[in-house]
Amino acid sequence: MRSLQRKQRALIKLIYEVQNETASSNQLKELSERLRGDVEAQKLYVYLMDMHAELILEEEFLAPEQWDLFSQQTEQQRTVRKLPRARKPLSHYLLLTICYLLPFTVLAYFTWYAVQPVPHTQVAVLGEMDHAMITGDAEPLLAQAPLFTGHTYQLQQGIARLLMNSGVEIVLESPAAFELLHQNSIRLYSGALAAEVNSEAVGFVVETPSQRVVDLGTRFGVHVEQDGSSETHVFQGKVVCAEKQNQQTKGNTHFLTAGQAIQLKGDGSPAVTLRTDESRFSRALRFQAQIETLEGAIQYRQEMPARLGAGDCCSSEHLALFQEQKNLILQEDVTVWKIPVAEEAATQLEQRQTIPKGTKVNVFLLHLDGPHKDAAGKDHPRVAVNGTIHFRNPVLGGFKIDPDLYATDQSFGRTDIEYDNQEFGRSGRGIDRSDKTELSPSGKQLRVAWSQRGGGGIGRDQIRILVATED
CATH class of the missing domain: 2.60.120.1440 (Jelly Rolls)
Incomplete structure (x- = not known):
């Protein structure tokens, strides 16, 4: 019983600190963990935040019919309290009333004080x-x-x-x-x-x-x-x-x-x-990902599916662009494929370059699912798609071959995503030599023209792209 009360008081204190903008980083982390895993904590949080918002909006605050956070006694305990006992003096009951009401009065006051909007702050x-x-x-x-x-x-x-x-x-x-x-x-x-x-x-x-x-x-x-x-x-x-x-x-x-x-x-x-x-x-999500515009058969998706194996995600009629990491700070030097500039792509030999440790990047995955068999068991024909991504900042490089993609799934990809399905196991991911991928002279526009043969294969085309951030 007392342990439960202590936990509830601690949670109320955490929420109060957040509302009062005085919570430490450890307190914020503790509150976040409790809210994610404790349904009762979520309910209490919603109630107190509801009080918080009502006061901010200067709406009428209605107290709950009963505050039962600390009334977890069993029926037996309630029965015991009803047994006859010696009459206490009036001062005794007055003291008990003060002891019970004071914590709630103090909590209510500080909650009210914390959430009062200061005009023009x-x-x-x-x-x-x-x-x-x-x-x-x-x-x-x-x-x-x-x-x-x-x-x-x-x-x-x-x-x-x-x-x-x-x-x-x-x-x-x-x-x-x-x-x-x-x-x-x-x-x-x-x-x-x-x-x-x-x-x-x-x-x-x-x-x-x-x-x-x-x-x-x-x-x-x-x-x-x-x-x-x-x-x-x-x-x-x-x-x-x-x-x-x-x-x-x-x-x-x-x-x-x-x-x-x-x-x-x-x-x-x-x-x-x-x-x-x-x-x-769509406009807000692209802006949030620091993407100016998309052209052609490219669709941006905020959240990735749980699995990206061949045939798991997306139509073969368009390319899906996912953001895997945002504002990722490189912990070591990273060697990437230097995506060729359009005017030099035909004559330029394939090159690699190094992005130095400490660079902050956004990581994207561009994905084309293969032409698999349809519901009737017929092979899809060959697919060919193209499009342009206008990033707000320059593209720093990428990974385009299978070994590089698999090697960077943990460090640059999403750890909660399966990049293969169990049926096919590891299958082709990188782009072919015939797949055209190039940058504009500014380095901010990525143009692609990819294709995949029909025949019910299990391949897909992917590149992982590292883009500079706002900083």
Whole structure:
């Protein structure tokens, strides 16, 4: 019993420290681990964050009908307490009342104090923009402009990145209207956002007219229509969505994991469960991955499938581009294939170059699944696809042959992805000599023209690409 109370008190203290922006890195790590593995901790966290958001939004705070976090006594214990006992003086009961109420009073006060929004407090910075026009109080803003609480901002065109003081990165698609409530919370009136939350900012909150989204360390997107209905799509990790009606939370919560989505209208109608649809946030997700544009038969996908063996993923009619690592700092010098520049590709001999230790890179995998047999058992014909990727930063090199790809799966790939299927085992991955892959003179545009023969083979074409980051 006492052990349970100590754990609950410790969890409440952790949540309070996060709300008060005084949590240490170890405390943030501890809270993140508890929220990922403890359902009861998640429920308590949602309740306290709900209180947190209600106070920030200056809505009426309704205390729960009963606070039962510390009332875990058995029926036998309750019975024992009902036995006749000697009458105590009034001072005894007064002292007991103070002892019981004081911790909750102190907790309520400090929680209230921690979440009170200070008007016009800077909680974020406007980051990179792509053909964006964003205004606050009718004044246009430029990149690196500070963003404050107490203002409603309008993103009238383009895409913009917000860098919250908590470390959360938000990409907004126009048209959008939003208000910053706290360094770890935002209210989205309309439009779409894609959020990437690191472990230090666990608990990030997105308020919409129809739901409250509480992050548990993840990547997710929120889309709000003009009528206030909204959708939440989870790309990685977990979120908790609390239903709202007439701007008030109803108490109904939904736990979503990767691949799941939900639609809430805020009019009392039941929630609609959906599958994650990245196309709803395509502009924001590409911008988040530092990709300017895609041309031809290339499709960018935020999250990778669990298995990328031959025949496991994607149509052979297009190339799938996945981001495997973001802002990866090289721990040693890395030798890569130097992708030839277009004008010199025909005469240039194949070369390799070294990327020095300490370089920060984004890692992508470009994947073409082979022409396998269809459902009727017929062979697909030969496939030929081409396209261009416009990265925001220069391509530093890549890996294009089977040994190099397999050797770098652990260091540059995703450890939770199977790059082969058990049926075929290790099979061809690298591109052929006839597959055209070249860079523009700026090094930022990668052009490919790949093909695979028909006949029901088990091959696929892949290259792993290392691209410079914003830094």
